[in-house]
Amino acid sequence: MSELAPLYGLILAGGSSSRMQRDKASLEYLGQSQLDRSFELACRHVLPVFVSVRADQSGESARAHKPLIIDSIEGAGPIAGIRSAFARFGDVAWLVLACDLPFLTDAALAHLLQERDPAAVATAYRSAHDGLPEPLCAIWEPAAAALLAAAQAAGQTCPRKFLIRNRTKLVEPTDPRALDNINTPEEYAQALAALASAPRLEPMQVKVQYYALMREQAGRSDETIETRAPTPAALYLELRARHGFTLAREQLKVAVNSEFSDWTRLLQAGDAVVFIPPVAGG
């Protein structure tokens, strides 16, 4: 089994949005810009998350106040953005997300992360439309960096063709619509209508138990809370802000219903969650 490289997030916001005739990153859905939605969604599953932009975009208000990776690699398009991310942090894998996926859900991202194959060049959804890999909702492993450089040197600029040529683990979509992207004003209008009538994420009750340092910092040994956090990772971010926990998520393990759990598992109402700080038995 290949070693699992740490996973960072990359939101691609450097596109020219030519068919939309306006900046896709600033399109609003339910009162939030597409870029903010994508950024927050990614942060619920991986940390840290960066926004990939062209050099001439770094001062734009929609992109400001977020950690940026400015294209350092010549050339246009997603491959330049992904290569620039590898140039900044070469020994990590990147969860790459386009910023025009308004239907992307926590469940779809959690599923992709669970299916990750670190021995592949990438783990990507199979498109529900044409059966080909979706490169812009995919995990790109560190091994992709050198291969991308070679592809770009050979004049190849299409990330989808790159994934077809290289070893990509394809994941069957559980929700075929989750990856529908938005390219034209008509598609935007349809997406707005669909999202407006879709059920909102309802808060649910989960029980959290605290031990040791976290019990002392929370000032209690357990609590039942109402949360919209879809995963233990998101729940920890929420509770860390509330209680001022000093430990970073990376230092913890997590248990759900008295068994060790992935950080990206989807929480159910009534789940009992325990964040496990570094242990010291013996």
Add this chain to the structure above:
Amino acid sequence: MRFRFTPSPIDALAARRELLDPSAGGYASFEGWVRNHNEGLVVSRLEYEAFEALAVKEGDRIIEEALGRFPIKRALCVHRIGALAIGEIAVWVGVSSAHRGEAFDACRYIIDEVKHRVPIWKKEHYLNGDSGWVNCERCAAAPLRSREHGHDHTHDHDSIV
């Protein structure tokens, strides 16, 4: 039950009796004791706390693994929880087997895995009035080498073994 907690002092002789087996030719045990110093500080007493529902499951899994990896007869681990004084037994591991080699090996395996995997926390109280959760408080300020390594800290602030 092959892994258990106790809030009272560990009776090593009673635990040893649970490993008796007519086909066993030997027995090895390990005791972790509360030490009076750690990282340059004088320790006056300490407390252990556990997430028992998961800790017992994980402890039992470790004993199962030892029984599968080594040709041993029986194995047991007892861990103390609550407040302990200097010199008390914090953890006891015992293994009986036909021959001595595997008893030593399995004993070592069990204590090493328990220290890394079982959700037990230790709070040290120092003579200078301070206290701290071992592996948690000083780590919180230290940069991480890797996001994924989580609990596989190499800087095991091993206060006993």
